[in-house]
Amino acid sequence: MRLLMGLVFVVMAAAALRALLPRRPGLTAFAAAVAAIVLVGFYPGDLATFDFWAGAVGFVSILSALLIVMHPNPMVSVLFLILNLFCMALFFLMLQAQTLAALQVIVYAGAIMVLFVFVIMLLNLKAEEGMRVGMGPQRWAAIGFGAAFAALMFWALRHRHGSAFVEPKAFVEGFGTARDLGTLLFSDYLFATEAASVLLLAAMVGAVLLAKRRLE
Amino acid sequence: MRIDFFLVMAALLFTVGCVGVLIRRNVIVILMSIELMLNAVNLTFVAFAHEMRSMAGHVFALFVITVAACEAAVGLAIVLALFRRRRTTDSDDVSLMRW
Numbered sequence: 001m002r003l004l005m006g007l008v009f010v011v012m013a014a015a016a017l018r019a020l021l022p023r024r025p026g027l028t029a030f031a032a033a034v035a036a037i038v039l040v041g042f043y044p045g046d047l048a049t050f051d052f053w054a055g056a057v058g059f060v061s062i063l064s065a066l067l068i069v070m071h072p073n074p075m076v077s078v079l080f081l082i083l084n085l086f087c088m089a090l091f092f093l094m095l096q097a098q099t100l101a102a103l104q105v106i107v108y109a110g111a112i113m114v115l116f117v118f119v120i121m122l123l124n125l126k127a128e129e130g131m132r133v134g135m136g137p138q139r140w141a142a143i144g145f146g147a148a149f150a151a152l153m154f155w156a157l158r159h160r161h162g163s164a165f166v167e168p169k170a171f172v173e174g175f176g177t178a179r180d181l182g183t184l185l186f187s188d189y190l191f192a193t194e195a196a197s198v199l200l201l202a203a204m205v206g207a208v209l210l211a212k213r214r215l216e
Numbered sequence: 217m218r219i220d221f222f223l224v225m226a227a228l229l230f231t232v233g234c235v236g237v238l239i240r241r242n243v244i245v246i247l248m249s250i251e252l253m254l255n256a257v258n259l260t261f262v263a264f265a266h267e268m269r270s271m272a273g274h275v276f277a278l279f280v281i282t283v284a285a286c287e288a289a290v291g292l293a294i295v296l297a298l299f300r301r302r303r304t305t306d307s308d309d310v311s312l313m314r315w
Contacts, residue, residue: 088255092259097265097274104288106219116292123244145234149234175271196282
């Protein structure tokens with residue numbers, strides 16, 4: 001947890017630097033990389049532990065999330081979103097959700113992000129028109145709201161009942177495998193699965209209709 | 217294994233996505249921030265599925281991915297139609313239905 005706090009401070013420093021130097025994102029990335037290397041070098045424990053790797057992936061995911069929101073160029077934002085999705089897949093692997101990690105990479109980082117990349121390339125967006133943020137009051141209100149929201153979430157996490165419904169049960173055989181997920185999808189959640197297929201069909205028809213040049 | 221770390225990560229990512237939706241004016245970046253928030257929720261689902269030793273959370277995360285795919289497809293089609301009519305992707309320029 002001490003590592004996590006250190007990472008959060010590094011990310012906050014990088015964000016502050018980014019705010020001070022609005023046209024120098026490369027410098028921010030460089031400073032963050034240096035900070036990460038220093039942090040790894042002074043890490044007190046063993047490097048080959050779960051905690052270290054979880055912290056490293058968490059650091060990359062937070063940094064990429066901040067860059068999605070702050071980078072002026074939407075194309076760079078998409079690339080960092082893909083990085084973030086890969087970090088999420090690694091988190092899923094750490095939580096023994098192998099099937100979901102594979103689906104995350106294939107469906108999310110593979111299919112959905114291709115859609116984003118193609119639309120941005122099709123619109124040919126420049127960095128300058130991408131970066132307009134809201135007016136002063138709305139911007140600061142949003143940042144204040146975000147800080148309050150984060151504080152609320154941390155408060156909820158600190159006060160949650162850690163062992164209300166958890167006795168450390170053993171995992172059932174096949175937890176997180178495709179077979180168990182499929183069995184669950186087509187037994188307990190059959191109706192939801194069919195509803196999802198209808199939703200996908202409706203979205204497909206809607207997207208085709210909306211993207212058509214003119215309706216006849 | 218305690219899952220608090222993953223919950224903290226999900227909370228931070230959700231907050232970043234939320235602030236992104238509020239401060240950015242580019243519609244595509246707003247859509248990306250929404251994807252970020254959906255992913256944070258997915259992480260929470262999977263973390264609690266791990267803690268409760270139940271795969272229901274995985275099913276829910278799968279449905280969230282499905283809904284995110286639909287949302288991205290329709291949202292980007294709307295962005296394309298908007299750009300074709302107005303030559304802009306700025307949400308402040310689209311104020312016809314705003315009071």
